[in-house]
Amino acid sequence: MGLSNTYEDTNMLGFSLPAILEINKYCDINLILFYMFATFLICGLINWAFSSGGPAWKNGRNKMGRTPIPGPIGLPIFGSLFSLSRGLAHRKLARMASSNAARRLMAFSLGSTPAVVTADPCIAREILASPHFASRPIKESAKHLMFSRAIGFAPDGPHWRMLRSVASTHLFAPRRILAHQGGRQLECSAMLSAVAGEQSLKGHVQLRKHLQAMSLNTITDIVFGKRYDVVEHDDEALELNELVREGFELLGAFNWSDHLPWLKYFYEPSRVRERCVALVPRVERLVKKIIKEHCDRDGSTEKTREEYDFVDVLLSLYGEEKLDEDDMVAVLWEMIFRGTDTTALLIEWVMAELILNPKIQSNIHKELQTLVPNTSSSHVIIADTDIARSPYLEAVVKEALRRHPPGPLLSWARLSTTDFPLSNGMVIPAYTTAMVNMWAIAHDPMIWGDNTFEFRPERFLASDGGTGVDVRGGDLRLAPFGAGRRVCPGRKLGLASVSMCVAELVMKFEWIEDKSKPVDLSEELKLSCEMKKPLSAIVIPRVN
Numbered sequence: 001m002g003l004s005n006t007y008e009d010t011n012m013l014g015f016s017l018p019a020i021l022e023i024n025k026y027c028d029i030n031l032i033l034f035y036m037f038a039t040f041l042i043c044g045l046i047n048w049a050f051s052s053g054g055p056a057w058k059n060g061r062n063k064m065g066r067t068p069i070p071g072p073i074g075l076p077i078f079g080s081l082f083s084l085s086r087g088l089a090h091r092k093l094a095r096m097a098s099s100n101a102a103r104r105l106m107a108f109s110l111g112s113t114p115a116v117v118t119a120d121p122c123i124a125r126e127i128l129a130s131p132h133f134a135s136r137p138i139k140e141s142a143k144h145l146m147f148s149r150a151i152g153f154a155p156d157g158p159h160w161r162m163l164r165s166v167a168s169t170h171l172f173a174p175r176r177i178l179a180h181q182g183g184r185q186l187e188c189s190a191m192l193s194a195v196a197g198e199q200s201l202k203g204h205v206q207l208r209k210h211l212q213a214m215s216l217n218t219i220t221d222i223v224f225g226k227r228y229d230v231v232e233h234d235d236e237a238l239e240l241n242e243l244v245r246e247g248f249e250l251l252g253a254f255n256w257s258d259h260l261p262w263l264k265y266f267y268e269p270s271r272v273r274e275r276c277v278a279l280v281p282r283v284e285r286l287v288k289k290i291i292k293e294h295c296d297r298d299g300s301t302e303k304t305r306e307e308y309d310f311v312d313v314l315l316s317l318y319g320e321e322k323l324d325e326d327d328m329v330a331v332l333w334e335m336i337f338r339g340t341d342t343t344a345l346l347i348e349w350v351m352a353e354l355i356l357n358p359k360i361q362s363n364i365h366k367e368l369q370t371l372v373p374n375t376s377s378s379h380v381i382i383a384d385t386d387i388a389r390s391p392y393l394e395a396v397v398k399e400a401l402r403r404h405p406p407g408p409l410l411s412w413a414r415l416s417t418t419d420f421p422l423s424n425g426m427v428i429p430a431y432t433t434a435m436v437n438m439w440a441i442a443h444d445p446m447i448w449g450d451n452t453f454e455f456r457p458e459r460f461l462a463s464d465g466g467t468g469v470d471v472r473g474g475d476l477r478l479a480p481f482g483a484g485r486r487v488c489p490g491r492k493l494g495l496a497s498v499s500m501c502v503a504e505l506v507m508k509f510e511w512i513e514d515k516s517k518p519v520d521l522s523e524e525l526k527l528s529c530e531m532k533k534p535l536s537a538i539v540i541p542r543v544n
């Protein structure tokens with residue numbers, strides 16, 4: 001019995017051993033897999049929980065210097081993506097920096113993208129002026145829209161240097177800006193007529209579309225040598241306008257797959273790629289047509305050197321500088337694109353503040369009246385030289401740039417190309433996206449005193465005890481055009497256009513609030529920061 005039992009047991013064992021082993025094997029494998037997954041998860045969570053800056057800053061990436069870079073942990077995988085993907089990123093980053101005691105430099109994660117942001121003028125200077133930050137991270141939309149071949153997104157190197165030098169000499173040099181003064185004056189006059197027309201027709205004026213038409217025409221005149229009659233619904237003008245708007249939407253849209261690259265295989269909410277692919281052939285068609293018109297021009301329409309537009313300049317390049325047609329399209333399209341909206345939206349902000357502050361509006365009017373006799377006559381058009389003698393107007397434009405910088409985060413970030421030590425002991429690792437929160441710097445009470453949200457041009461008037469600040473990149477307390485090698489090359493042209501237009505608008509009309517649509521200073525951040533509710537106003541002509 002005992003034997004048989006043993007036998008049976010053994011036999012049973014003999015029969016069931018493989019089965020039992022099978023079961024155990026599965027159990028073991030499942031268990032092992034489970035333990036591995038749990039360990040991986042726990043390690044990941046521990047790593048995440050202890051990495052200031054979030055998931056893209058793991059493994060002590062923020063501790064390369066003697067002082068670690070502080071920052072929020074954010075969510076696993078996503079970091080701070082959810083809070084920064086919509087709304088006013090400059091304000092949110094400023095809040096995050098103050099709650100993390102990280103005003104000087106804050107590390108944060110946009111999905112798998114490690115980023116830093118500073119709200120300190122000294123650190124901002126170190127970053128913007130360094131050759132190690134002379135490249136930019138390139139968004140998918142910018143790549144698709146050909147911008148990586150143009151100045152703004154071309155990596156630091158001989159191609160970018162050549163493009164920048166050509167643009168600086170032939171497009172943005174002071175004598176070129178002066179040469180196009182007549183064109184800018186013409187556009188201003190056309191815009192003033194359109195404003196007067198709308199006022200008499202509707203009893204109020206929606207300024208934005210007039211400013212956009214003026215800016216577009218000003219830049220197409222300089223770049224393409226062409227003006228468009230937007231009122232007459234010129235087909236090419238309408239197409240160009242649409243292309244610029246769509247391009248702005250696409251470049252400004254927050255593209256999740258820029259920061260979570262795996263997402264593009266599943267879901268792309270803003271359909272950025274698809275829309276870029278549809279837009280590019282339309283841009284190419286239009287710009288190539290304009291290039292062809294220039295090539296086909298016969299000798300009878302020969303221009304003087306001063307009348308050359310930018311297409312002429314690019315066509316005249318030779319040797320190593322010569323661009324192929326696709327590169328030309330990219331460069332020309334970028335100029336049209338960049339030169340249009342920033343100026344228009346800055347003028348809209350200035351006018352909104354002037355409507356809310358009638359005293360400041362009348363101060364500008366008085367200043368212009370003393371400088372330019374008969375300012376109110378419809379025939380007198382302000383010149384750049386008049387503007388150079390208008391310190392109050394200059395202070396108003398600076399104050400608008402401070403209160404409402406069109407690029408509150410300087411629009412286009414920088415990318416570190418090496419580990420970069422800062423003077424405060426922190427090290428920004430290579431391949432980190434670096435941003436400057438110019439909005440936060442421009443509203444910092446330690447720099448500007450109390451009431452930083454008040455519109456007070458006097459802070460820039462030496463005669464009123466204010467400070468003279470060079471807004472063109474020389475002083476990081478207010479650098480709305482950026483600084484260093486990648487500083488905005490169009491800043492002088494932008495400032496000249498904005499100042500002339502504001503002067504004309506104030507000289508020819510008194511601007512008062514449209515009570516049915518009160519001025520609302522709420523912001524909307526797209527590629528640039530614009531008024532969320534377009535400005536509506538009532539204008540009273542100062543001229544008979």
Ligand code: HEM
Pocket residue numbers: 128151152153164219334335336338339340342343346406407410411412413480481482483484485486487488489490491493494495498
């Ligand atoms: C109020 C007007 C304008 C503002 C506030 C503005 C602002 C800026 C800012 C903040 C940058 C980035 C600078 C940096 O990274 O340090 C930039 C770059 C640039 N801007 Fe402007 N801009 C204005 C007008 C213009 C105009 C009129 C043009 C040309 C027609 C222009 C062309 C460019 C280009 C090509 C770049 C890229 C430069 C590079 O990466 O090398 N901008 N702008």
